[in-house]
Amino acid sequence: MPFKIIASQxxxxxxxxxxxxxxxxxxxxxxxxxxxxxxxxCIGHFDEPxxxxxxxxxxxxxxDTSLPRYQAPS
Amino acid sequence: xxxxxxxxxxxxxxxxxxxxxxxxxxGCGTSVNTGQASCRSRAAHGELPAEIWEKVKKHPCYSExxxxxxxxxxxxxxxxxxxxxxxxNRKYDCANESRPGVVSEKxxxxxxxxxxxxxxxxxxxxxxxxxxxxxxxxxNPEKTFKTFDLVAKAAPDIKLCLSTNGLALPDYVNTIxxxxxxxxxxxxxxxxxxxxxxxxxxxxxNHRRYVGIDAARILTDRxxxxxxxxxxxxxxxxxxxxxxxxxxDHHLVExxxxxxxxxxxxxxxMPLISAPEHGTVFGLNGQRGPTAQALKAxxxxxxxxxxxxxxxxxxxxxxxxxxxxxxxxxxxxxxVMKMDVKYDPEMRKAYQEKVEAERAAKVxxxxxxxxxxxxxxxxxxxxxxxxxxxxxLINEHFGHAKEFQVYEISTSGAKFVGHRRVDVYCQGGYGxxxxxxxxxxxxxxxxxxxxxxxxxxxxxxxxRAGIEPVDRYAHEFIEKSAIAWFRSYxxxxxxxxxxxxxRGDADIRYGSLISAG
Ligand code: SF4
Ligand code: SF4
Ligand code: SF4
Numbered sequence: 001m002p003f004k005i006i007a008s009q010x011x012x013x014x015x016x017x018x019x020x021x022x023x024x025x026x027x028x029x030x031x032x033x034x035x036x037x038x039x040x041x042c043i044g045h046f047d048e049p050x051x052x053x054x055x056x057x058x059x060x061x062x063x064d065t066s067l068p069r070y071q072a073p074s
Numbered sequence: 075x076x077x078x079x080x081x082x083x084x085x086x087x088x089x090x091x092x093x094x095x096x097x098x099x100x101g102c103g104t105s106v107n108t109g110q111a112s113c114r115s116r117a118a119h120g121e122l123p124a125e126i127w128e129k130v131k132k133h134p135c136y137s138e139x140x141x142x143x144x145x146x147x148x149x150x151x152x153x154x155x156x157x158x159x160x161x162x163n164r165k166y167d168c169a170n171e172s173r174p175g176v177v178s179e180k181x182x183x184x185x186x187x188x189x190x191x192x193x194x195x196x197x198x199x200x201x202x203x204x205x206x207x208x209x210x211x212x213x214n215p216e217k218t219f220k221t222f223d224l225v226a227k228a229a230p231d232i233k234l235c236l237s238t239n240g241l242a243l244p245d246y247v248n249t250i251x252x253x254x255x256x257x258x259x260x261x262x263x264x265x266x267x268x269x270x271x272x273x274x275x276x277x278x279x280n281h282r283r284y285v286g287i288d289a290a291r292i293l294t295d296r297x298x299x300x301x302x303x304x305x306x307x308x309x310x311x312x313x314x315x316x317x318x319x320x321x322x323d324h325h326l327v328e329x330x331x332x333x334x335x336x337x338x339x340x341x342x343x344m345p346l347i348s349a350p351e352h353g354t355v356f357g358l359n360g361q362r363g364p365t366a367q368a369l370k371a372x373x374x375x376x377x378x379x380x381x382x383x384x385x386x387x388x389x390x391x392x393x394x395x396x397x398x399x400x401x402x403x404x405x406x407x408x409x410v411m412k413m414d415v416k417y418d419p420e421m422r423k424a425y426q427e428k429v430e431a432e433r434a435a436k437v438x439x440x441x442x443x444x445x446x447x448x449x450x451x452x453x454x455x456x457x458x459x460x461x462x463x464x465x466x467l468i469n470e471h472f473g474h475a476k477e478f479q480v481y482e483i484s485t486s487g488a489k490f491v492g493h494r495r496v497d498v499y500c501q502g503g504y505g506x507x508x509x510x511x512x513x514x515x516x517x518x519x520x521x522x523x524x525x526x527x528x529x530x531x532x533x534x535x536x537x538r539a540g541i542e543p544v545d546r547y548a549h550e551f552i553e554k555s556a557i558a559w560f561r562s563y564x565x566x567x568x569x570x571x572x573x574x575x576x577r578g579d580a581d582i583r584y585g586s587l588i589s590a591g
Binding site for chain 2: 011012013014015018019046047048050053054056
């Protein structure tokens with residue numbers, strides 16, 4: 001399950017964008033979005049999902065339960 | 075850098091000696107009772123090593139004397155932050171509000187440069203470009219340093235200034251030095267992790283979120299380390315501290331000592347800004363800001379340590395213009411991008427030479443005023459409030475004042491000690507009663523209010539509140555006038571015409587300093 005950004009809460013601060021190890025986060029016209037296919041939940045890179053840890057607004061970067069879990073390459 | 079602090083001592087009682095080297099810096103004189111003085115932010119050439127004076131003399135934040143004459147601007151290119159402070163909320167921007175961390179528009183480095191050139195051309199007093207957020211500039215290093223580099227190339231006469239929470243500072247000290255950034259401000263609210271845990275809910279460091287005392291300890295260590303590293307490289311450092319009653323208010327004396335020993339050039343203690351509508355943690359849980367008297371008492375308690383800064387207006391991260399008279403709204407980015415800017419350093423230089431001449435006249439005038447006191451001593455000190463538009467003159471009408479500058483006067487001279495923001499009393503030609511009473515509350519600790527002009531109604535209200543409205547020095551120099559007024563005050567006290575009494579406390583207010591244009 002990749003992460004997604006709740007647009008109504010996002011302040012467009014850009015803190016998350018450069019931290020994503022998979023360059024899954026991008027901005028267009030001031031809105032930040034996570035590309036689900038690229039998000040690995042940070043598994044294998046960091047202890048915590050970087051977007052979640054860096055985002056100043058709690059509950060803005062959340063798991064997108066509608067999509068399947070990411071499988072870390074073994 | 076330490077050598078700077080503690081210079082400019084003078085011999086107790088010898089006014090003459092004191093006045094000579096201090097030029098516009100009579101401030102040193104006010105510690106007659108303690109017998110020792112340190113150079114404060116207003117320190118003028120003659121006390122500071124020449125190369126440091128060169129760096130601060132045109133910086134409105136580093137030199138109190140300069141803030142009447144020179145302007146700074148901030149560009150908001152750095153919205154991301156790596157820590158959370160309980161007094162900050164980056165989520166809301168309100169056009170009517172002037173508080174740090176708040177901006178109306180975020181710029182790209184290219185837009186920022188265009189804005190800098192436009193502002194510097196239209197407001198030739200602009201000498202400093204600061205990047206101060208709304209997040210942490212060092213949490214956005216690419217945008218921050220790119221902006222600085224572009225500005226340094228396009229307008230090399232503009233000083234570069236950076237404001238940071240310090241978490242990432244040690245990693246960027248070399249880059250800062252290379253970018254020709256001469257001034258760095260670090261916000262240090264505590265050196266005690268237990269206290270820090272009450273101010274910072276979390277930090278993001280080394281790819282992890284830390285909370286509580288661990289977070290505060292990392293932050294404190296990094297801030298102090300960064301400060302030391304910058305001082306070693308000769309970069310001037312100002313430390314900002316937010317005074318939060320019952321959390322760090324008493325502790326800030328310790329902070330003052332700690333930052334002094336690590337080479338900080340200036341310490342700026344600011345009152346907490348906190349209102350529920352700001353949506354900050356402190357605002358929502360009812361944490362109050364300090365009163366004017368408590369703030370001044372703390373600043374006084376720190377005198378003799380690092381130079382104290384008292385003229386900070388805690389401006390927005392996109393503030394433009396003279397400190398205290400924001401013109402940011404004239405420069406929204408759509409307007410700026412349409413402007414045809416021809417940057418002319420020669421024109422700016424000529425203008426600034428004129429400003430320097432004006433400043434010298436002001437210094438001479440206050441020296442003259444002080445000379446009248448030679449040989450006279452009195453225990454009495456009073457505060458007075460001044461309505462001014464800048465240039466060190468009493469040149470604002472009571473009804474148009476957006477703020478009052480507060481001076482402490484004694485037989486040693488007039489010393490700037492702070493400012494009080496007010497809502498403009500006179501709007502569309504008539505004054506509002508409610509506003510009048512809040513204005514009076516905001517200067518309630520003062521014995522007199524100096525104005526260029528004042529109407530009958532506010533005049534009688536001030537008198538009723540025990541504050542003397544003084545308009546006979548309209549368009550004259552503040553300090554000289556304040557001293558002249560004080561002389562007559564002392565004489566009246568001597569003759570028994572009036573009884574001297576201390577006045578009460580006053581309110582600190584935060585209001586709309588953003589001009590409507
Ligand atoms: S969880 Fe990690 S990989 Fe996924 S978007 Fe956030 S930072 Fe990128
Ligand atoms: S860190 Fe949070 S608020 Fe900032 S851009 Fe990313 S999702 Fe939005
Ligand atoms: S925030 Fe304070 S230090 Fe910065 S420009 Fe404004 S007055 Fe100067």
